[in-house]
Amino acid sequence: xxxxxxxxxxxxxxxxxxxxxxxxxxxxxxxxxxxxxxxKKVIQTIVFGIFRCAAGVNGLALAxxxxxxxxxxxxxxxxxxxxxxPTDSMxxxxxxxxxxxxxxxSLGAILIAYPIGVASAIxxxxxxxxxxxxxxxxxxxxxLAGVPSVVFGLFxxxxxxxxxxxxxxxxxxxxxxxxxxxxxxxxxxxxxLRSVPDTYREASLGIGxxxxxxxxxxxxxxxxxxxxxxxxxxxxxxxxxTAPIMFTAAVFYxxxxxxxxxxxxxxxxxxxxxxxxAGTEIEATRPLQYGTAIVLIALxxxxxxxxxxxxxxxxxxxS
Amino acid sequence: MKTNSQTxxxxxxxxxxxxxxxxxxxxxxxxxFLFMEGLPILNHVSLRDFIFGEYWYPTSDPPDFGIYPLIxxxxxxxxxxxxxxxxxGVMTAIYLAEMASVRFREIVKPMVELLAALPSxxxxxxxxxxxxxxLQNWLDVASGLNLFNASLMLGFMSIPTICSISxxxxxxxxxxxxxxxxxxxxxHLETIIRVILPAAISGISTAVILGMSRAIGETMVVLMVAxxxxxxxxxxxDPVRPLPASxxxxxxxxxxxxxxxxxxxxxxxxxxxFTFTFNIVADYISNKxxxxxxxxx
Numbered sequence: 001x002x003x004x005x006x007x008x009x010x011x012x013x014x015x016x017x018x019x020x021x022x023x024x025x026x027x028x029x030x031x032x033x034x035x036x037x038x039x040k041k042v043i044q045t046i047v048f049g050i051f052r053c054a055a056g057v058n059g060l061a062l063a064x065x066x067x068x069x070x071x072x073x074x075x076x077x078x079x080x081x082x083x084x085x086p087t088d089s090m091x092x093x094x095x096x097x098x099x100x101x102x103x104x105x106s107l108g109a110i111l112i113a114y115p116i117g118v119a120s121a122i123x124x125x126x127x128x129x130x131x132x133x134x135x136x137x138x139x140x141x142x143x144l145a146g147v148p149s150v151v152f153g154l155f156x157x158x159x160x161x162x163x164x165x166x167x168x169x170x171x172x173x174x175x176x177x178x179x180x181x182x183x184x185x186x187x188x189x190x191x192x193l194r195s196v197p198d199t200y201r202e203a204s205l206g207i208g209x210x211x212x213x214x215x216x217x218x219x220x221x222x223x224x225x226x227x228x229x230x231x232x233x234x235x236x237x238x239x240x241x242t243a244p245i246m247f248t249a250a251v252f253y254x255x256x257x258x259x260x261x262x263x264x265x266x267x268x269x270x271x272x273x274x275x276x277x278a279g280t281e282i283e284a285t286r287p288l289q290y291g292t293a294i295v296l297i298a299l300x301x302x303x304x305x306x307x308x309x310x311x312x313x314x315x316x317x318x319s
Numbered sequence: 320m321k322t323n324s325q326t327x328x329x330x331x332x333x334x335x336x337x338x339x340x341x342x343x344x345x346x347x348x349x350x351x352f353l354f355m356e357g358l359p360i361l362n363h364v365s366l367r368d369f370i371f372g373e374y375w376y377p378t379s380d381p382p383d384f385g386i387y388p389l390i391x392x393x394x395x396x397x398x399x400x401x402x403x404x405x406x407x408g409v410m411t412a413i414y415l416a417e418m419a420s421v422r423f424r425e426i427v428k429p430m431v432e433l434l435a436a437l438p439s440x441x442x443x444x445x446x447x448x449x450x451x452x453x454l455q456n457w458l459d460v461a462s463g464l465n466l467f468n469a470s471l472m473l474g475f476m477s478i479p480t481i482c483s484i485s486x487x488x489x490x491x492x493x494x495x496x497x498x499x500x501x502x503x504x505x506x507h508l509e510t511i512i513r514v515i516l517p518a519a520i521s522g523i524s525t526a527v528i529l530g531m532s533r534a535i536g537e538t539m540v541v542l543m544v545a546x547x548x549x550x551x552x553x554x555x556x557d558p559v560r561p562l563p564a565s566x567x568x569x570x571x572x573x574x575x576x577x578x579x580x581x582x583x584x585x586x587x588x589x590x591x592x593f594t595f596t597f598n599i600v601a602d603y604i605s606n607k608x609x610x611x612x613x614x615x616x
Contacts, residue, residue, distance in 0.1 A: 040506050040508070040509075041506070043508065044506050044507060044508040047508055048418060048507075048508070050410065051410045051411075051413055051414040051418060052414060052418070054406070054407050054410035054411050054414065055410070055411040055414040055415065055419070055427050057407055057411075058407070058411055058427070058430055058431050058434055058475075058478060058479075058482070059426075059427060059430040061434065061475050062430055062433055062434045062437070065437065065441070065442070065445050068445065068449050069441070069445070116338055116341050119334070119335050119338040119339070120335075120338055120339040120341060120342060122335055123332075123335035123336055123338065123339035124339060126335075127332050127335055127336065128336075128339075136343065137339055137340065137342065137343060139599075139602055140342045140343035140346050141342045142598055142601075142602055143346055143595060143598045143599070144342050144345060144346050146529065146532050146533075146536070146594045146595070146597065146598040147346070147349060147536070147591065147594060147595075148535070148536025148537070148538065148563055148590055148591070148594055149439075149536065149537075149538050149539075149563075150536070150538040150563040150566050150567050150587070150590070151349065151353070151536070151587050151590055151591050151594075152349075153566075153567070153570075154352075154353060154356075154566065154570075154583075154584055154587040155348070155349045155352055155353065157570070158352040158353070158355065158356045158584070159348060159352045163352070179345050179349075182341070182342060182345070183342070186342070210324050210325060210327070210328040211328050211331075211332070212324075212327055212328045212331040212332075213324065213328075215331075236436060237436075239438075240436070240437075240438030240439070240440070240441075241438070241439070242438070242439065242440045242538070242539050243439075243538040243539060243563070243567055246567060246570070246571070247570050247571070269438055269440040269539075270440075272440050272441070272444055273440055273443075273444075273539065273542075273543065276444055276447060276448070276543065277447075277543060286448070289444065289448070293440075293441050293444055296438055296440075296441060297437070297438070297441055300436055300437070300438055301433055301436060301437070304432065304433060304436040305429075305433065308429045308432055308433075309429075312425070312429075
């Protein structure tokens with residue numbers, strides 16, 4: 001390299017070589033142009049086909065799970081199944097106590113978590129300025145979202161059941177589920193608040209309203225539908241979880257419906273687990289297991305579907 | 320009147336700030352109570368024997384509290400499930416963000432969200448009742464309840480996490496990068512592989528880590544499907560007993576505040592530390608390598 005720059009003749013040679021080389025290369029490109037694009041197109045079609053299949057596999061998995069559950073379980077769903085307590089040591093009868101238990105507990109959880117979640121989201125999205133504090137709070141929320149459900153169960157057992165002496169009860173279960181669904185609520189509320197255009201806030205502040213008046217009168221009403229969607233997602237998350245209530249609220253069997261927040265209860269997800277693994281007649285109670293699973297799926301996916309459709313409608317209106 | 324509303328404003332801000340601290344408080348309480356109930360196990364076994372002990376026989380006399388096989392069980396299921404969920408999740412994300420028509424996206428996206436919403440106990444039940452007999456017949460293995468089946472179910476549970484975060488990352492790649500690449504004559508596929516994926520890689524890594532964190536902490540699936548044998552797996556079709564399965568299965572029978580009870584809480588600490596680390600790393604990556612403009616590529 002250094003030689004060629006020092007010696008003019010060598011440098012000349014090099015440029016000559018290059019100019020000689022360019023012509024055939026140019027020609028080559030021109031000639032290969034069509035087959036090359038075709039080849040690339042074929043590759044692209046194949047790879048895109050694989051991507052498309054990957055996306056399809058998700059839908060297929062959902063469809064397979066729901067198909068098998070429905071085809072095996074729908075016959076178990078009868079009026080008696082939905083309105084009677086289990087009989088004959090849980091081999092016959094219905095699942096009314098489980099439905100009541102799950103509804104009570106997830107509603108309880110949302111009553112506790114919803115105000116806290118919405119207020120946290122308001123602080124994060126409306127008041128907080130970028131800085132160390134907000135970084136720490138966000139890190140806390142992200143980590144709370146990542147805590148395994150069984151660890152929430154251990155926490156609920158150690159803190160609510162034992163330390164606060166609530167015993168195995170609806171209240172302890174609802175508090176544990178509340179802690180778990182908090183990040184879900186915060187996340188979707190923040191999304192709802194973010195989707196309110198800044199011009200709304202500026203207009204309100206511009207005519208002399210305080211920050212709180214702006215939030216209360218302008219931002220919250222505009223974001224309300226989105227915030228409600230977050231609540232629905234929170235309830236559905238709480239209703240479907242098993243591990244957090246295993247040690248804190250749910251029991252194998254109780255013939256009574258709950259009458260106070262300190263009662264222990266049966267719950268749909270735990271009932272499926274118990275019947276499928278710990279019952280004495282696992283094969284004989286298969287229809288009951290499928291039936292319970294169908295009720296749980298209908299409850300959880302129904303709420304989610306409602307939330308998703310509603311949110312899609314909202315997004316269309318906003319855009 | 321004016322001062323009144325300003326006082327309210329100040330008061331509300333403080334209130335909201337205090338409430339926003341709730342998440343951190345809960346996280347703090349979780350660690351305090353886990354350590355309070357779990358640390359007493361160190362009076363019975365050393366930390367080394369607890370983590371690296373090869374035998375988990377908590378109910379025999381004298382009991383053995385070595386969670387090494389449980390940790391390996393967790394790691395094995397997580398990695399095998401990642402081998403399923405990462406390609407599927409990222410490809411679905413690319414499809415959704417880059418290729419799908421608006422109509423198709425509106426069908427696939429809710430599907431992925433619904434997959435995320437399926438209760439874990441239902442997926443565990445499906446794996447146990449339908450997938451296990453199927454695998455047993457099809458692959459001719461001793462039991463369908465094994466590492467592979469559990470990983471398959473876990474994989475499908477972590478796809479939605481990986482997919483939605485990756486899609487956000489791909490979606491937020493500035494459009495002029497895309498246009499520049501296409502204008503240079505690159506095909507759509509070349510643009511995706513050479514330009515968009517490198518630009519979105521921090522978001523995709525975050526997605527992958529969070530997906531694996533979800534898989535390692537998932538309880539009901541591994542409790543019902545993994546087979547429950549507390550031994551070091553030697554093949555992909557061996558039954559395993561991951562950490563969460565052990566906690567969930569044994570807590571009901573562990574005597575209150577006994578050694579076994581403390582050992583299970585200590586197992587919870589290990590699990591908590593695992594997911595906590597995963598989350599911190601994910602947070603670090605997403606903040607450190609955030610794609611700010613198009614100049615940082």
